Amino acid sequence: MSRLVSTLALLFSACGCAGVVAQTPGMHGVSSPQRATVAIDGTDREYFVQAPPRPASQRPVVFVLHGGTRSAEDIFSRSSWPQVAARSGALLIVPNAIGGNWNDGRTTYLGNSNPSNVDDVGFLRRLVAIAVRDHGADPQRVYFTGASNGGNMSWRMACEAGELVTAIAPVISTMPANPERTCSGARPTPVVAFFGTDDPLMRYDGAAFTMRGRTSEARSSAADSTAFWARVNGCSARTREDQLPDIVRRDQTRVVRVAYEGCPRARDVVRYDVIGGGHNAPGSEVPRLFGRLLGKGNQDIDSVEIAWQFFQRESR
Numbered sequence: 001m002s003r004l005v006s007t008l009a010l011l012f013s014a015c016g017c018a019g020v021v022a023q024t025p026g027m028h029g030v031s032s033p034q035r036a037t038v039a040i041d042g043t044d045r046e047y048f049v050q051a052p053p054r055p056a057s058q059r060p061v062v063f064v065l066h067g068g069t070r071s072a073e074d075i076f077s078r079s080s081w082p083q084v085a086a087r088s089g090a091l092l093i094v095p096n097a098i099g100g101n102w103n104d105g106r107t108t109y110l111g112n113s114n115p116s117n118v119d120d121v122g123f124l125r126r127l128v129a130i131a132v133r134d135h136g137a138d139p140q141r142v143y144f145t146g147a148s149n150g151g152n153m154s155w156r157m158a159c160e161a162g163e164l165v166t167a168i169a170p171v172i173s174t175m176p177a178n179p180e181r182t183c184s185g186a187r188p189t190p191v192v193a194f195f196g197t198d199d200p201l202m203r204y205d206g207a208a209f210t211m212r213g214r215t216s217e218a219r220s221s222a223a224d225s226t227a228f229w230a231r232v233n234g235c236s237a238r239t240r241e242d243q244l245p246d247i248v249r250r251d252q253t254r255v256v257r258v259a260y261e262g263c264p265r266a267r268d269v270v271r272y273d274v275i276g277g278g279h280n281a282p283g284s285e286v287p288r289l290f291g292r293l294l295g296k297g298n299q300d301i302d303s304v305e306i307a308w309q310f311f312q313r314e315s316r
Contacts, residue, residue, distance in 0.1 A: 031086065033076055033094065038130065040123045047095035047127055048072050050082055051135055054089075060311065061091040061137035063124065065146030065153045069100040069113070080283075080304045081145075088308065091137050093127055097149075104152035105159075105176055108217050120153060121160050128164045140316040145169035145307050147281050148202060151193075155183075155225075162187035167314040169193065169307035171281045172202050175225035177218050188233045192270045192310040194303045195222040196277030198295050204273075222271060226260070230269045236262030248299035253277045255300050266314050272306070274298045 033048040052059065064081045066074055072094040076082055085092035097103075099113030103120040124144075131137035143166055144154040151173025158168045159182070167190040174195070176182040197204045206221040220228070230237065237260075244255040253276040260269045272282065278295010280286045283302030286294075 033082070033092075038123075038126055040126060041119055043098070045095070045098075045123050046072070047093060048076070049135060050076075050085060050092040050094070052086065052089045052091070055136070056089070057136040058138040059089060059091055059136055060141035060143065061093060061128075061131045061135070062143045062145065062308075062311065063127065064092065064094050065102060065144065065150030066094070066097065067147045068102075068149030071100065072096045078284075080302075084304055084308050088312075090308075091131060091135050093131055095124065095127060097153075102146075102149050102153035104149060105156050105182065106152070106217055108214070121156065124153075124157055125161055125164065128161075138315075139164075140166065141311075142166045143168070143311045143314075145171065146173075147171040148173055148279065151202075158189045158191070158229075159183035159186050162189055165189055166316055167191070167311055169303070169310060171303050171307075172196060172199060172279050174202055174204075174206055174222055175220040175228060177206065177220055179220055179225070179228040183228070186229075186232045188264075188267050189229065190233070190266060190268050190310070190314040191226060191229045192268075192272075192307055193222070193226055194272045194274070194282055194306075196274045196279060196295060196298075198276055199279045200293075200295060201279045222273065226258070226269050226271045230260040230263070233260075233267035233269055234262075234264050235260040235267065235269055238262065244300060246300060251296060251299050253296050253298040253300070255282070255298060266316070268310070268314065270310070272301060272303070 033050045037044040037046050064075050075094045098118050101113045101115045103115040103118045132139050144157050146154050151170030154168045154170045155175050158165050169192045171194045204222050206219045208216045208218040240259050242257045246254045253274050256273045258271045277298050280297040281303050282298045286297030
């Protein structure tokens with residue numbers, strides 16, 4: 001078991017905790033992203049901006065946060081977000097974490113980088129202001145998404161900068177434990193989230209795990225993560241569960257959509273549970289070795305497309 005966990009640790013560093021989608025920057029009608037920096041606490045922080053070719057004001061902006069040990073460049077080479085944003089006329093901003101990891105509020109990081117003293121909330125707040133001031137972003141349509149560590153950071157932005165965040169779409173990531181305490185200042189925020197029931201690194205039940213002799217922090221379960229936001233948003237505790245069509249049976253997973261009932265307008269809370277799924281973003285390609293160690297991927301749904309459709313329905 002320890003050998004498997006050590007291999008998982010190495011693979012965790014290699015894959016950034018999400019599946020792979022082969023994409024090429026600047027291809028298929030996607031403009032090349034522009035690199036920029038902004039000084040935060042005396043450090044130049046890097047980010048990339050992909051703007052639609054035609055100048056416009058009051059357009060939606062999507063912040064895509066990379067997974068742990070990965071980089072912004074990986075979003076442009078391995079994610080379909082650049083294509084979706086270009087097709088939809090949205091502004092895309094993809095920042096880089098220091099040392100490859102976001103300070104998502106944990107006190108224990110199992111990798112080689114510990115960003116606990118980095119003000120990533122302040123960095124992302126500044127980028128929202130820059131997006132509105134310099135790139136025509138609509139402050140009523142500011143969206144955050146990311147996988148794993150990037151999903152954790154999306155949860156944190158909703159908790160600590162909720163006045164700026166219109167909606168979030170965390171992928172294969174759960175809330176910190178005791179969100180009533182760790183997210184006590186939460187404001188109503190629409191949430192669509194994606195989880196794998198057999199995820200070995202971001203456990204569906206929130207349990208801690210041990211890696212290379214170190215134990216992770218326990219977190220909220222997938223159900224508790226979304227139930228918290230249902231309460232904040234004024235939804236009912238009742239849910240409607242729909243089993244989605246098992247289109248690709250060879251991936252040996254299926255998807256259940258869980259939607260909270262009675263949510264006020266623009267305060268929806270929805271989660272997609274990949275039954276049998278591992279630490280992979282739904283809709284992404286999962287190399288065989290990754291699948292063996294990080295769990296199964298799902299091809300029945302596309303988390304990027306679903307997140308974007310959700311974002312389009314939610315505005316302040």
